[in-house]
Structures are given as structure tokens and as C-alpha cells.
Amino acid sequence: MLDIKTLENWLWDAACKIRGEIDAPKYKDYILPLxxxxxxxxxxxxxxxxxxxxxxxxxxxxxxxxxxxNLVIFYIPEKARWSEILKQTxxxxxxxxxxxxxxxxxxxxxxxxxxxxxxxxxQAGQRIITDEKLKSLIDTLNKYxxxxxxxxxxxxxxxxxxxxxxxxxxxxxxxxxxxxxxEVAMLMAHIIDPKPGETIYDPCLGSGGLLIKCYLRFRxxxxxxxxxxxxxxxxxxxxxxxxxxxxxxxxxxxMEAEIALGDTMIRPHFTTPTGALEKFDIVVSxxxxxxxxxxxVYENDAYNRFTYGYPPSNSADWGxxxxxxxxxxxxxxxxxxxxxxxxxxxxxxxxxxxxRDIRKKFVENDFIESVILLPENLFYNTTAPGIILIIxxxxxxxxxxxxxxxNASKLFEKGRPKNFLPDSTIKNVSxxxxxxxxxxxxxxxxxxxxxxxxxxxxxxxRYVSQNGGEEILPLEEAIIELKEAEEQRKEAEEKLKKILKxxxx
Numbered sequence: 001m002l003d004i005k006t007l008e009n010w011l012w013d014a015a016c017k018i019r020g021e022i023d024a025p026k027y028k029d030y031i032l033p034l035x036x037x038x039x040x041x042x043x044x045x046x047x048x049x050x051x052x053x054x055x056x057x058x059x060x061x062x063x064x065x066x067x068x069x070n071l072v073i074f075y076i077p078e079k080a081r082w083s084e085i086l087k088q089t090x091x092x093x094x095x096x097x098x099x100x101x102x103x104x105x106x107x108x109x110x111x112x113x114x115x116x117x118x119x120x121x122x123q124a125g126q127r128i129i130t131d132e133k134l135k136s137l138i139d140t141l142n143k144y145x146x147x148x149x150x151x152x153x154x155x156x157x158x159x160x161x162x163x164x165x166x167x168x169x170x171x172x173x174x175x176x177x178x179x180x181x182x183e184v185a186m187l188m189a190h191i192i193d194p195k196p197g198e199t200i201y202d203p204c205l206g207s208g209g210l211l212i213k214c215y216l217r218f219r220x221x222x223x224x225x226x227x228x229x230x231x232x233x234x235x236x237x238x239x240x241x242x243x244x245x246x247x248x249x250x251x252x253x254x255m256e257a258e259i260a261l262g263d264t265m266i267r268p269h270f271t272t273p274t275g276a277l278e279k280f281d282i283v284v285s286x287x288x289x290x291x292x293x294x295x296x297v298y299e300n301d302a303y304n305r306f307t308y309g310y311p312p313s314n315s316a317d318w319g320x321x322x323x324x325x326x327x328x329x330x331x332x333x334x335x336x337x338x339x340x341x342x343x344x345x346x347x348x349x350x351x352x353x354x355x356r357d358i359r360k361k362f363v364e365n366d367f368i369e370s371v372i373l374l375p376e377n378l379f380y381n382t383t384a385p386g387i388i389l390i391i392x393x394x395x396x397x398x399x400x401x402x403x404x405x406x407n408a409s410k411l412f413e414k415g416r417p418k419n420f421l422p423d424s425t426i427k428n429v430s431x432x433x434x435x436x437x438x439x440x441x442x443x444x445x446x447x448x449x450x451x452x453x454x455x456x457x458x459x460x461x462r463y464v465s466q467n468g469g470e471e472i473l474p475l476e477e478a479i480i481e482l483k484e485a486e487e488q489r490k491e492a493e494e495k496l497k498k499i500l501k502x503x504x505x
Contacts, residue, residue, distance in 0.1 A: 234258050235257065281332055331394040
């Protein structure tokens with residue numbers, strides 16, 4: 001199995017092969033489609049070998065596949081197979097472009113996904129990437145197999161995240177917008193524990209990693225029993241490149257997925273004929289933390305999403321949570337990764353605070369089931385720990401009017417460059433959640449009344465101490481609170497001016 005360090009070194013070698021030919025942020029636009037092409041080809045070869053192994057006559061078996069493409073999960077035309085691409089020495093750009101288009105033609109789900117790159121494209125009369133560079137890139141990518149048993153399922157997401165972090169940060173995009181660490185996604189999948197026939201939705205899809213981990217957890221639990229009703233997946237992504245990655249991932253995994261392109265907060269794709277939001281059994285997501293949205297987004301919303309209050313302009317966390325809540329059916333549940341400050345900002349302060357006031361309503365409506373504090377330095381775009389917020393619209397009787405707080409901040413292993421959650425942590429935390437139990441130094445069950453007494457502070461570290469120290473507000477959270485206070489001051493000034501004007505003063 002290709003480990004993450006080997007993968008990163010391999011991708012770095014690949015990027016070096018086209019260094020100087022194009023701007024660094026565009027490396028991924030050429031490398032990722034080729035990785036996907038190789039992944040498809042290697043998986044196709046695995047399928048063919050499996051079919052041939054179960055058939056007495058190898059030659060006849062291969063001919064049967066050529067005659068009936070439905071005998072394999074997906075069919076790769078001969079000219080697009082990696083073994084044939086390796087043989088090409090001339091007109092490589094043209095050959096690769098024809099190859100990916102032939103795959104899209106054979107597999108309609110990949111139209112507009114794999115065939116969006118023209119490897120033969122020119123700029124100012126010159127090839128953007130020469131055939132010589134392409135040949136060198138292909139030879140480098142040939143170093144490892146990418147079949148079903150060779151790499152982890154979300155190889156494309158991992159590759160995307162690395163290339164983005166390494167080369168695209170200068171373009172203003174942050175890797176954490178798109179990629180959730182695999183072990184965090186797996187923890188969420190174990191907690192949400194999908195059941196047969198359920199629908200799962202991610203409004204900030206990225207490369208699809210959270211949906212994939214739910215799919216893998218489901219397959220692991222039900223052992224691919226054909227009589228079990230499959231899951232159905234839905235997602236929306238704002239950036240075309242990551243949208244394409246998500247569709248590639250869903251295709252490779254044979255997931256029943258409907259994936260849309262667009263801005264979920266402004267124009268959600270999944271709506272009913274009457275214009276209301278579609279409802280799902282499960283929502284899993286990791287939206288960009290503390291995102292900026294104008295107040296008009298909330299004030300002019302046509303989908304009745306923000307009924308519990310408008311979040312401040314500089315932190316859309318509770319705006320996203322309200323969209324997700326509105327997307328759940330009456331028995332729905334969700335797991336969302338947020339900044340740690342989203343569950344504590346404003347608590348203990350005098351006067352009103354928008355985020356605290358929204359949390360108050362969520363607690364009063366008994367939506368919040370659990371909050372899990374993650375370790376620091378897991379995410380690539382920040383060293384901040386983050387939390388997983390679990391919401392359940394139909395809590396079990398013993399869980400009503402209570403919240404389980406889990407402090408997993410010390411349950412990590414050191415890694416380079418980032419920390420990670422070992423399998424033991426995933427099992428420990430998911431067991432604590434499912435068994436709804438208190439464990440010294442790890443978890444505590446608190447009543448909604450106690451939460452109210454603490455001014456709706458839901459930070460696990462406040463209730464589950466691991467070092468005896470007091471909770472200190474991080475700088476970035478203090479800055480957000482300061483900005484919100486400034487917004488409130490401006491609003492108060494405007495109201496005062498209006499009153500004075502009406503009075504003629």
C-alpha cells in the first residue's frame with residue numbers, strides 16, 4: 001500500500017518533470033487527470049484479471065470483455081490503457097487528449113470531468129507542455145500501480161490536497177477548504193454509522209472524501225451484501241477542479257452519487273419542484289472555517305434556512321450549520337467539522353452575541369447531541385484543533401436534553417508534518433459516542449440546564465479537563481469576537497442616527 005510520504009515524494013518528482021513549462025499552481029491541472037487515467041486503467045486491469053481468473057480460457061475471456069463491455073465495472077478503450085500510453089513516443093499531447101476523450105465517450109458519467117484538459121494546447125503559438133515533458137511525466141507516474149489493492153481509496157483526494165498545498169497556496173486558495181484528513185473523515189463515518197438505504201449529503205463537497213469514508217464504513221459493516229439496499233450520495237462543490245475530483249472519486253468507487261457544481265450558500269442545487277430544500281437522512285461536511293458572507297445572504301434567503309439567527313459576517317460557521325439542519329429530514333443526523341471557537345465564542349460576554357444566541361436556540365431545541373474536540377495540527381491549512389459537532393433531530397430517550405462532550409485533544413500520534421489520529425483513537429471515540437458513556441479525562445455528559453448556566457459554552461475542554469489549566473481564548477477567536485463587537489457597534493450607531501433623525505434632532 002502506497003503510504004502518504006511515498007505518495008508525496010512521487011508527486012513532487014512528477015511536478016519537477018514539468019517545472020518551468022507552466023505556472024506552479026497549474027501543475028495539478030495536468031498531473032491529476034493523468035493520475036486518474038492511470039487509476040482507471042489499473043483498476044480496469046484488476047477487473048479483467050479477476051474475470052479471466054474465474055474463466056477457464058484466458059483468450060476467450062478477454063474477447064468476451066471486448067465484445068461485452070458490461071462484463072466489467074467500467075471499460076477503458078484499448079488506446080487509453082496505460083500500457084498503450086507508455087508505448088507512445090511521438091504526438092503524445094494529441095494522443096493523450098484523444099485517450100481521455102475516448103474514456104469519456106465510453107463512460108458518459110465522466111464527460112466534462114476527465115476530458116477537460118487539452119494536453120496538446122498551445123499558447124502564443126507554443127505548446128504549453130511539450131511532448132518530451134509529457135513523456136517524462138508519464139514515465140514518472142508509471143513508477144507505482146494505482147489498482148484497488150495498491151493505494152488507499154481516496155488516492156485522488158490525497159494527491160489533490162498535496163499538490164494544492166505544495167503549489168497553489170500562492171493563488172489564495174487554502175488546502176483546508178477542500179480536504180479533510182482521512183482519519184478525521186473515518187471517525188465521522190464511524191460516528192454517523194450509515195444504515196442501508198440512507199441518503200447522505202455534503203454541501204461543501206471538496207474532493208468527496210467524507211462521502212467516500214461513509215461509503216467505505218458502510219461496505220465494511222455490511223460486507224458488500226448484494227441484498228442490502230445501497231446508500232445514495234449527494235454533494236455540491238463551488239470550484240470546478242474539486243467538483244471534477246469528486247466525480248472522479250465517485251466513479252472509481254461505483255458510488256450512486258449525484259454531484260452538482262455551484263455555490264450552496266447562494267444557490268443550493270438540491271431542491272424540490274416547489275423550491276424547498278431537499279431533505280436527507282445524513283449530512284457530513286467540513287465547510288471553510290470562519291468564512292465571510294455579506295448579511296444580505298442571510299437576510300434575503302429564499303429557503304427559510306436561517307430561522308435561528310444570522311451569524312456575523314466574518315464567521316459563517318453557524319450559517320452552514322443552519323443550512324445543514326434545514327437539509328435534514330425529521331429523523332436526520334449530521335456531523336460537521338468546525339473551528340473550535342464556533343462552540344464557545346460569545347459565551348460569558350456581556351450583551352448579545354450572534355453565535356452564542358444561535359447556539360442557545362440549538363440547545364433549547366435539543367438538536368446538539370455531541371461535541372468532539374480534536375487534537376491540534378491535524379489540518380494542513382491551520383494548526384488549530386477543530387471540533388466535530390454532532391446534531392440529531394431525533395435523539396434516543398436517554399440522550400434527550402443532554403450533550404456528550406468528548407475531549408480527544410491528546411489522543412493523537414506525532415507525524416511529519418502533521419499529527420494524525422491512530423485507529424485506536426477512532427475506535428475509542430466512536431465507542432464512547434455510541435455507548436453514550438463518561439470516561440475520566442475523555443468524556444462527560446452534561447444537561448442542557450448546565451449548558452445554559454455556562455452561557456451556552458459547548459467547548460469540551462471546559463468540562464473535560466486533561467491538564468487542570470484554564471481555557472484560554474485563542475488569538476484568532478479573540479479577533480473574530482472583536483470584529484463582531486465592531487459590527488454591533490456600527491449597527492447600534494445606525495439605529496441611534498435613525499431615531500435621532502425621526503425625532504428631528
